[in-house]
Amino acid sequence: MSDDHTHVQEFFTARAAAWDTRFPDDGPVFAAAVVELGLRAGDRVLDAGCGTGRALPPLRAAVGPSGVVLGADLTPAMLQAATRAGRDRDGQLLLADVSALPLRTESLDAVFAAGLIAHLPAPAENLRELARVVRPGGILALFHSIGRAALAARQGRQLTPDDLRAEANLGPLLAGSGWRMTSYADEDDRFLALAERDG
Numbered sequence: 728m729s730d731d732h733t734h735v736q737e738f739f740t741a742r743a744a745a746w747d748t749r750f751p752d753d754g755p756v757f758a759a760a761v762v763e764l765g766l767r768a769g770d771r772v773l774d775a776g777c778g779t780g781r782a783l784p785p786l787r788a789a790v791g792p793s794g795v796v797l798g799a800d801l802t803p804a805m806l807q808a809a810t811r812a813g814r815d816r817d818g819q820l821l822l823a824d825v826s827a828l829p830l831r832t833e834s835l836d837a838v839f840a841a842g843l844i845a846h847l848p849a850p851a852e853n854l855r856e857l858a859r860v861v862r863p864g865g866i867l868a869l870f871h872s873i874g875r876a877a878l879a880a881r882q883g884r885q886l887t888p889d890d891l892r893a894e895a896n897l898g899p900l901l902a903g904s905g906w907r908m909t910s911y912a913d914e915d916d917r918f919l920a921l922a923e924r925d926g
Contacts, residue, residue, distance in 0.1 A: 753781060753872045754781065756872045756916065756917055757781050757782050757785060757841065757870075757872065758785040759917075760782075760839070760841075760868060760870045760917065760919050761782060761785040761786055761788075761789055761839065761868075762785075762789070763868065763910075763919060763921060764789070764837050764839060764866050764868050764921075765866065766786070766789035766790050766794070766836070766837060767789075767790070768790060768791040768793055768794060769790065769791065769793040769794050770789070770790045770794050770795075770836040770837060771790070771794060771795040771797075771834065771835045771836050771837075772786050772789075772790060772794070772795070772796055772797070772835060772836060772837045772838070772839060773797045773798075773799060773828075773830070773835050773837075773838045773839070773857075773860065774786060774796070774797065774798040774799070774818065774838075774839045774840075774841070775799055775825050775838050775839070775840040775843055775857060776799070776800055776801070776825060776840055776841070776842065776843035776846065777798030777799060777800045777805070777806075777809065777818075777820070777841075778800060778802075778805045778808075778809070778841070778842070779805055779808040779809045779812060779814070780798050780806075780808075780809030780812065780814030780815070780817070780818070780820070781814075781841070782798075782839050782841055783796055783798050783809070783814045783817040783818040784814065784817045786817070786818065786839060787817035787818060795819075796817060796818030796819070797818055797819050797820075797821055797830075797835075798814070798818045798819070798820045798821065799820075799821040799822075799823040799825065799828065800820075800821075800822065800823070801822075801823070801824050801825075803822060806820045806822060825843070825847070825853050825856060825857065826848070826849065826852065826853050826856055827856065828856060828857075828859075828860050830860045831860070832859050832860065833859075833860070833861065833862045833863070834860055834862075835860050835861045835862065835865060836861070836862060836865050836866070837861065837865055837866040837867070837868070838857050838860070838861055838865075838866075838867045838868070839868045839870065840857070840867065840868065840869050840870065841870045841871065841872070842870070842871050842872075843869070844869055844891055844892060844897075845891065845892070850891060850900060850904075851900060851903055851904050852904075854867075854900065854901065854904035854905070854906065855904045855905055857904075858904060858905030858906055858924055858925070859905075861924045862924065863924050863925065863926035864923060864924060864926060865923070865924040866921060866922070866923060866924070867901075867906055867921070867922045867923075867924070868919060868920070868921055869892070869897070869918075869919070869920040869921075869922075870917070870918065870919050871892075871917065871918040871919075872916075872917060873915065873916060873917065873918070874913045874914050874915050874916065874917060874918050875890060875892050875893070875913050875918060876913075876915070877915050877916075878918075892913070892918060892920070894911050894913070894920075897911070897920055898911075901920075901922045905924060905925050906922035906923065906924060906925065907922060907923050907925060908920060908921070908922045909921050909922060909923050
């Protein structure tokens with residue numbers, strides 16, 4: 728978890744150009760996670776912390792030409808990489824911080840957030856901001872293309888009881904931030920927690 732946006736930007740700026748080549752096989756897992764959002768044609772969805780925009784094509788496919796797809800990221804280099812990859816054709820890219828989104832209250836049907844939660848400086852407040860922009864009954868997907876144990880092994884660290892993505896921690900965190908967790912999967916090849924916006 729980061730307490731400084733500058734460090735987050737520095738971390739991702741240094742990795743933006745090669746990000747997609749580091750994780751070339753993630754596309755199908757992203758697409759499968761998007762399916763679980765249950766989006767319909769015409770829906771409005773935000774990819775929060777969109778990075779290089781890998782979720783934007785499946786999000787666009789899910790909402791169709793009448794839907795709205797937004798990709799917000801704090802790091803200009805990541806948005807530039809998304810544009811170079813042509814993913815700006817699938818959604819509007821916004822240089823924005825999830826702690827203060829430039830979006831109207833209850834203007835979205837869903838939020839997709841891949842790998843975001845570990846980088847939130849104030850998770851409860853940031854999740855409340857995501858809840859603010861989603862209509863009651865709307866959906867939040869917290870996703871990672873590998874599970875917690877596999878990610879910890881990749882990063883050379885141990886899982887600890889205070890891991891925000893642990894089910895025992897994430898459920899209450901979401902509940903205190905305007906969301907109700909509806910499903911939780913932590914498998915070797917994916918992490919996906921779905922939550923519904925309180926009414």
